[in-house]
Amino acid sequence: EKGGYEHFMLKEIFEQPRSIRDCMRGRMYPELGKVQLGGIKEFANKLKNIDRIIIVACGTSWHAGLVGEYLIEDYARIPVEVEYASEFRYRNPIITEKDVVIAISQSGETADTMAAIEMAKDKGATIFGICNVAGASIPRISDAGVYTHAGPEIGVASTKAFTAQVTVLTLIAFYMAQQRGTLGTAELTELLTALDEIPDKVSLALESNELIKYIATEIKDATNCLFLGRGCGFPVALEGALKLKEISYIHAEGYPAAEMKHGPIALIDEQMPVIFIATKNSSYEKVISNIQEVKARKGIVIAIVTKGDRKVKDMVDYVIEIPDANETFLPLLATIPLQLLSYHIAVMRGCNVDQPRNLAKSVTVE
Numbered sequence: 615e616k617g618g619y620e621h622f623m624l625k626e627i628f629e630q631p632r633s634i635r636d637c638m639r640g641r642m643y644p645e646l647g648k649v650q651l652g653g654i655k656e657f658a659n660k661l662k663n664i665d666r667i668i669i670v671a672c673g674t675s676w677h678a679g680l681v682g683e684y685l686i687e688d689y690a691r692i693p694v695e696v697e698y699a700s701e702f703r704y705r706n707p708i709i710t711e712k713d714v715v716i717a718i719s720q721s722g723e724t725a726d727t728m729a730a731i732e733m734a735k736d737k738g739a740t741i742f743g744i745c746n747v748a749g750a751s752i753p754r755i756s757d758a759g760v761y762t763h764a765g766p767e768i769g770v771a772s773t774k775a776f777t778a779q780v781t782v783l784t785l786i787a788f789y790m791a792q793q794r795g796t797l798g799t800a801e802l803t804e805l806l807t808a809l810d811e812i813p814d815k816v817s818l819a820l821e822s823n824e825l826i827k828y829i830a831t832e833i834k835d836a837t838n839c840l841f842l843g844r845g846c847g848f849p850v851a852l853e854g855a856l857k858l859k860e861i862s863y864i865h866a867e868g869y870p871a872a873e874m875k876h877g878p879i880a881l882i883d884e885q886m887p888v889i890f891i892a893t894k895n896s897s898y899e900k901v902i903s904n905i906q907e908v909k910a911r912k913g914i915v916i917a918i919v920t921k922g923d924r925k926v927k928d929m930v931d932y933v934i935e936i937p938d939a940n941e942t943f944l945p946l947l948a949t950i951p952l953q954l955l956s957y958h959i960a961v962m963r964g965c966n967v968d969q970p971r972n973l974a975k976s977v978t979v980e
């Protein structure tokens with residue numbers, strides 16, 4: 615059942631070219647510049663007039679929600695708020711019939727996310743569920759939804775479900791932009807053609823596995839780790855930190871790179887690995903100055919870079935290359951090496967990667 619892999623987590627990491635492809639299948643037509651989401655079709659008209667979207671989720675699914683916020687605001691120009699379900703449900707938020715709440719959950723059973731949905735429903739909001747497990751509770755209590763189709767995820771640490779959630783949110787952002795006319799057919803053709811190439815690029819990103827294993831040997835004894843990124847690289851940093859802490863028990867934090875100087879920079883010394891998302895995109899030059907700040911304090915820098923990058927390579931201790939791609943799809947590629955890094959570190963530390971201590975695959979109690 616592990617298909618020759620030592621752990622489910624590794625199998626699921628390597629399944630991502632296929633799971634992302636499965637998630638896109640039948641939903642996008644690059645040549646026509648068109649996205650089709652059968653699950654939310656009946657709300658196509660409502661989407662033209664909504665003022666706001668609220669995304670609720672927990673853990674890794676909440677990180678996917680942050681990516682969704684960036685993409686929906688950027689392409690569909692609808693204001694988005696991303697909330698931890700556990701906070702949202704208890705803080706008397708303002709919700710109206712005009713709101714669409716997107717609930718993201720791999721298992722579809724998370725207690726806090728369900729309670730957040732019930733509350734928003736009582737106040738008249740329309741609920742879209744993004745779930746992986748077909749027929750789970752959240753799809754049943756949602757008004758509409760889109761399945762991630764990643765297949766069963768056995769490893770407790772979410773990997774392929776996360777990239778599938780991000781894929782669905784990308785399609786939702788494009789769909790909303792299409793309905794609202796903020797993206798034209800030609801632009802959609804270009805974006806969807808680029809999205810269609812992502813599964814193959816994920817396969818290329820997976821080819822760094824041996825290099826990543828080597829880097830893991832170099833940092834496996836760290837007690838703290840910092841993950842930094844900007845823009846869509848920020849949720850990726852949060853996800854990288856969560857993966858590392860949950861399976862290797864190394865304390866890790868994800869931060870927007872520019873926030874480092876407002877506190878975490880005090881932690882940096884020659885023992886401290888700092889993982890940067892430093893790909894060639896709109897924040898590249900700014901990330902480079904953040905890398906310089908860490909190197910000036912002798913931190914150990916590992917950078918996720920765009921293939922062929924020389925500038926960052928000359929500044930840091932280790933680089934891991936990912937294929938070049940439109941910035942919009944960065945989370946789908948940059949997350950892959952971080953999953954592998956956590957995996958190898960955890961294995962080297964003798965941790966039970968598929969069933970980390972104190973964690974359960976679905977959190978059905980609050």
Ligand code: F6R
Nearest residue numbers: 673674675719720721724771772
């Ligand atoms: C992390 C992880 C958790 C879940 C969270 C939400 O790897 O798996 O943080 O993402 O418990 O679970 P779902 O998505 O099932 O609602």
